[in-house]
Amino acid sequence: MAGALEIDSVPPNVNGKVEILTDDLIPTAVVAEPLPKVITAAGGAPSESEDDDEGLEKPAKKSREIVLGRNVHTTCLAVTEPEANDEFTGDKDAYMAGVLARYRKTLLERTKHHLGYPYNLDFDYGALGQLQHFSINNLGDPFIESNYGVHSRQFEVGVLDWFARLWEIEKNEYWGYITNCGTEGNLHGILVGREVFPDGILYASRESHYSVFKAARMYRMDCEKVDTLISGEIDCSDLRVKLLANKDKPAILNVNIGTTVKGAVDDLDLVIQTLEECGFSHDRFYIHCDGALFGLMMPFVKRAPKVSFKKPIGSVSVSGHKFVGCPMPCGVQLTRMAHINVLSSNVEYLASRDATIMGSRNGHAPIFLWYTLNRKGYKGFQKEVQKCLRNAHYLKDRLRAAGISAMLNELSSTVVFERPRDEEFVRRWQLACEGNIAHVVVMPNVTIEKLDVFLNELVEKRSTWYQGDIQPPCIAADVGKDNCVCALHK
Amino acid sequence: MAGALEIDSVPPNVNGKVEILTDDLIPTAVVAEPLPKVITAAGGAPSESEDDDEGLEKPAKKSREIVLGRNVHTTCLAVTEPEANDEFTGDKDAYMAGVLARYRKTLLERTKHHLGYPYNLDFDYGALGQLQHFSINNLGDPFIESNYGVHSRQFEVGVLDWFARLWEIEKNEYWGYITNCGTEGNLHGILVGREVFPDGILYASRESHYSVFKAARMYRMDCEKVDTLISGEIDCSDLRVKLLANKDKPAILNVNIGTTVKGAVDDLDLVIQTLEECGFSHDRFYIHCDGALFGLMMPFVKRAPKVSFKKPIGSVSVSGHKFVGCPMPCGVQLTRMAHINVLSSNVEYLASRDATIMGSRNGHAPIFLWYTLNRKGYKGFQKEVQKCLRNAHYLKDRLRAAGISAMLNELSSTVVFERPRDEEFVRRWQLACEGNIAHVVVMPNVTIEKLDVFLNELVEKRSTWYQGDIQPPCIAADVGKDNCVCALHK
Numbered sequence: 001m002a003g004a005l006e007i008d009s010v011p012p013n014v015n016g017k018v019e020i021l022t023d024d025l026i027p028t029a030v031v032a033e034p035l036p037k038v039i040t041a042a043g044g045a046p047s048e049s050e051d052d053d054e055g056l057e058k059p060a061k062k063s064r065e066i067v068l069g070r071n072v073h074t075t076c077l078a079v080t081e082p083e084a085n086d087e088f089t090g091d092k093d094a095y096m097a098g099v100l101a102r103y104r105k106t107l108l109e110r111t112k113h114h115l116g117y118p119y120n121l122d123f124d125y126g127a128l129g130q131l132q133h134f135s136i137n138n139l140g141d142p143f144i145e146s147n148y149g150v151h152s153r154q155f156e157v158g159v160l161d162w163f164a165r166l167w168e169i170e171k172n173e174y175w176g177y178i179t180n181c182g183t184e185g186n187l188h189g190i191l192v193g194r195e196v197f198p199d200g201i202l203y204a205s206r207e208s209h210y211s212v213f214k215a216a217r218m219y220r221m222d223c224e225k226v227d228t229l230i231s232g233e234i235d236c237s238d239l240r241v242k243l244l245a246n247k248d249k250p251a252i253l254n255v256n257i258g259t260t261v262k263g264a265v266d267d268l269d270l271v272i273q274t275l276e277e278c279g280f281s282h283d284r285f286y287i288h289c290d291g292a293l294f295g296l297m298m299p300f301v302k303r304a305p306k307v308s309f310k311k312p313i314g315s316v317s318v319s320g321h322k323f324v325g326c327p328m329p330c331g332v333q334l335t336r337m338a339h340i341n342v343l344s345s346n347v348e349y350l351a352s353r354d355a356t357i358m359g360s361r362n363g364h365a366p367i368f369l370w371y372t373l374n375r376k377g378y379k380g381f382q383k384e385v386q387k388c389l390r391n392a393h394y395l396k397d398r399l400r401a402a403g404i405s406a407m408l409n410e411l412s413s414t415v416v417f418e419r420p421r422d423e424e425f426v427r428r429w430q431l432a433c434e435g436n437i438a439h440v441v442v443m444p445n446v447t448i449e450k451l452d453v454f455l456n457e458l459v460e461k462r463s464t465w466y467q468g469d470i471q472p473p474c475i476a477a478d479v480g481k482d483n484c485v486c487a488l489h490k
Numbered sequence: 491m492a493g494a495l496e497i498d499s500v501p502p503n504v505n506g507k508v509e510i511l512t513d514d515l516i517p518t519a520v521v522a523e524p525l526p527k528v529i530t531a532a533g534g535a536p537s538e539s540e541d542d543d544e545g546l547e548k549p550a551k552k553s554r555e556i557v558l559g560r561n562v563h564t565t566c567l568a569v570t571e572p573e574a575n576d577e578f579t580g581d582k583d584a585y586m587a588g589v590l591a592r593y594r595k596t597l598l599e600r601t602k603h604h605l606g607y608p609y610n611l612d613f614d615y616g617a618l619g620q621l622q623h624f625s626i627n628n629l630g631d632p633f634i635e636s637n638y639g640v641h642s643r644q645f646e647v648g649v650l651d652w653f654a655r656l657w658e659i660e661k662n663e664y665w666g667y668i669t670n671c672g673t674e675g676n677l678h679g680i681l682v683g684r685e686v687f688p689d690g691i692l693y694a695s696r697e698s699h700y701s702v703f704k705a706a707r708m709y710r711m712d713c714e715k716v717d718t719l720i721s722g723e724i725d726c727s728d729l730r731v732k733l734l735a736n737k738d739k740p741a742i743l744n745v746n747i748g749t750t751v752k753g754a755v756d757d758l759d760l761v762i763q764t765l766e767e768c769g770f771s772h773d774r775f776y777i778h779c780d781g782a783l784f785g786l787m788m789p790f791v792k793r794a795p796k797v798s799f800k801k802p803i804g805s806v807s808v809s810g811h812k813f814v815g816c817p818m819p820c821g822v823q824l825t826r827m828a829h830i831n832v833l834s835s836n837v838e839y840l841a842s843r844d845a846t847i848m849g850s851r852n853g854h855a856p857i858f859l860w861y862t863l864n865r866k867g868y869k870g871f872q873k874e875v876q877k878c879l880r881n882a883h884y885l886k887d888r889l890r891a892a893g894i895s896a897m898l899n900e901l902s903s904t905v906v907f908e909r910p911r912d913e914e915f916v917r918r919w920q921l922a923c924e925g926n927i928a929h930v931v932v933m934p935n936v937t938i939e940k941l942d943v944f945l946n947e948l949v950e951k952r953s954t955w956y957q958g959d960i961q962p963p964c965i966a967a968d969v970g971k972d973n974c975v976c977a978l979h980k
Contacts (some may be wrong), residue, residue, distance in 0.1 A: 076647035110639035149600035157566035
């Protein structure tokens with residue numbers, strides 16, 4: 001049996017005949033067997049399914065069913081085998097251009113109506129379009145060039161140095177890299193913690209990002225979930241109880257610089273104090289700060305717990321596609337040089353010691369970050385943080401004025417409020433929901449005008465949802481009685 | 491102490507005065523403390539270091555020292571704080587445009603002189619440039635939409651379906667996703683194997699990619715390194731010995747569909763036969779196929795061991811930036827739906843069950859892949875595979891004709907040969923090296939013309955390297971006596 005796929009013979013004349021390639025040039029002959037079955041739509045034209053997103057202006061659909069492995073198969077854009085005469089007719093090019101143009105329209109609409117995720121959708125990297133022709137790969141360690149020359153390490157290290165200044169660590173004392181996302185930062189930080197303390201126990205508040213618990217499972221670490229306050233911050237009295245119960249083992253802590261749902265900032269200083277009071281000396285704990293979104297906002301907010309390597313922390317991660325804004329997910333991970341050797345292994349293939357998780361790494365992301373950091377500077381970010389906090393307060397105040405339960409943590413731009421009753425409304429505004437609550441994350445691209453459109457729509461919809469006996473939900477359990485204005489608490 | 495960074499006060503008048511922002515609009519006031527220290531070059535202009543790569547035409551440099559955390563600091567492009575009047579003068583924009591233009595020139599040169607890594611650098615995604623304005627993120631499971639609307643799942647699933655046809659698994663029987671790179675595919679495949687067999691032992695040949703051994707360490711798995719044949723293939727007689735010594739534990743196997751250095755393809759059928767002969771029934775082993783490069787070439791090569799889910803394998807991964815070509819690293823990971831539930835956890839935040847490793851995922855990569863697969867089709871890839879194999883044979887034949895030790899595995903386009911003596915030459919052509927050997931991976935963008943330039947240069951250089959007593963190295967230990975033409979073996 002010679003290598004080729006034999007799922008089915010190619011249907012004759014369906015999508016251009018698949019010629020048998022003859023080859024008398026090389027000993028390792030290319031297969032002459034039929035190629036995999038080609039895909040065509042019923043009408044003979046390539047199938048393009050309706051994008052789910054385009055249905056938003058239509059009447060509400062049936063409630064979404066989540067069936068693993070099915071939902072998107074029905075709406076996917078199948079890859080089709082080219083016709084023999086495609087280049088002559090241009091049909092395929094025209095078809096693909098049509099798909100892309102419609103997709104772009106969808107993206108524009110979806111970008112416009114987005115409030116729920118902490119992504120700054122306002123960026124213009126037009127000047128970097130020229131680089132899309134290159135396969136830029138920073139494989140391996142950012143500080144050591146590999147033999148592969150098409151990289152962007154010079155940009156990457158510039159960006160890392162900028163964050164090192166922000167988080168107060170000297171150039172020769174840190175190690176770090178640009179990750180693929182906040183999750184990779186958490187995976188890396190927790191892995192470094194585990195390598196430093198192989199028998200350490202991971203402590204994380206139950207409102208930590210799910211990647212933290214994923215890491216514990218991946219790395220086979222014991223993990224203690226710590227309770228949270230109503231704000232979403234870690235409850236240090238519960239942390240104390242759990243630390244004291246495990247005094248014999250080192251502690252690896254995930255500290256949230258902005259939780260996913262409530263934007264709550266764990267009190268780093270109190271966490272360190274609790275560790276010390278429980279008898280953990282600095283050589284018996286490792287703290288990873290998950291600064292996904294707020295890691296880049298906190299330095300510019302008064303009264304915020306300060307994230308700094310002058311404190312006994314081991315690593316900090318932040319997302320690049322969140323506050324900065326980037327076409328694709330990315331992030332920054334910084335740790336102490338002293339910790340990283342435990343993770344490195346010599347890999348001659350790359351002429352590089354590789355302490356990253358991914359090995360091959362997107363070389364475009366550092367250039368996007370470098371570009372924006374250069375243009376905005378610390379001062380530009382300061383202004384944007386100011387705007388976001390101001391707009392978040394505006395949103396919270398207007399929600400409350402309209403009789404809607406809502407909470408905004410002091411240091412946060414994440415406004416938590418009652419989950420809208422209509423799933424279609426949730427999807428239209430792309431709100432992230434959990435139980436009875438939803439949130440809006442006010443990012444630099446979220447203007448007062450956009451918030452007004454949202455608020456007016458929400459108030460109007462609510463008047464249709466809540467009539468007669470149907471009451472808005474009580475969310476006191478999530479946001480506290482003071483922030484709840486349900487029938488019982490108002 | 492109020493949130494702000496206080497590394498140093500800003501040097502006066504160095505880089506525009508940092509104004510204190512006043513804020514009487516919001517209760518959570520923005521900091522009024524000094525911002526982090528700004529960076530300027532000695533002359534007052536932003537510092538731009540020479541790109542290391544531009545030095546290639548200069549005389550050979552001193553041999554490279556690998557010092558963790560140092561090498562690139564000296565050549566990095568620092569991020570500088572904008573001047574107060576930047577918008578007016580346009581100086582910063584001009585500076586950045588200059589940096590990018592020079593960088594682009596470097597990339598062009600480096601792309602032209604690239605032979606060592608298995609990346610197809612020949613692609614044109616100009617039609618997709620319009621999408622760079624969007625923050626496309628396929629967070630969570632590809633088959634279940636999250637509430638975040640700016641995604642490309644419809645493209646992603648189309649691509650996955652294409653690979654499912656290639657590897658012979660029905661749509662409703664597979665699960666998969668587009669990864670950030672081949673390493674993520676290996677990390678995922680091996681993790682699935684471990685979740686299926688928590689006490690399983692990982693077996694991988696010692697020529698497997700280093701990410702396989704990284705995974706074993708991350709996941710705290712027992713790992714047996716299996717010997718290889720001179721070709722680089724796994725030695726199934728050694729595998730047998732090691733399997734028999736661990737008969738009481740399930741087996742998790744990494745099978746290489748193209749090793750990193752020699753492009754050797756493990757004999758999947760013989761591996762399965764060995765497992766069976768050692769008494770491992772199909773419910774006591776899990777095979778992950780690392781098809782980084784050749785996973786997409788093998789289906790089109792005669793006599794190649796066939797990768798197919800009709801055989802008892804658990805997962806297959808392949809890189810997207812290698813044979814297909816893509817601006818940034820990416821990959822495809824496919825596994826059986828039956829296996830994936832062990833990895834899933836419900837995460838209401840995303841309205842998505844997340845069995846991926848990364849969570850947030852680059853939504854551009856699937857569109858790049860979709861675009862190329864559509865344009866080339868199975869037939870287009872078949873032609874390119876043919877061309878690569880033909881050109882690889884040309885290279886090997888010419889090397890041998892010039893008296894240079896060289897090896898080319900039958901199913902491979904990776905030509906292994908004696909490591910060039912001059913590190914500068916290695917860097918100029920971006921060859922991947924290990925010990926006494928180097929390799930060229932003949933990809934679709936590597937033409938006969940490019941190979942001729944390389945060969946002529948190599949032959950000329952060798953005449954200066956090997957004079958008098960200095961002899962080319964013996965590489966019989968790496969490629970076998972038959973392929974070695976050193977003084978002893980020729």
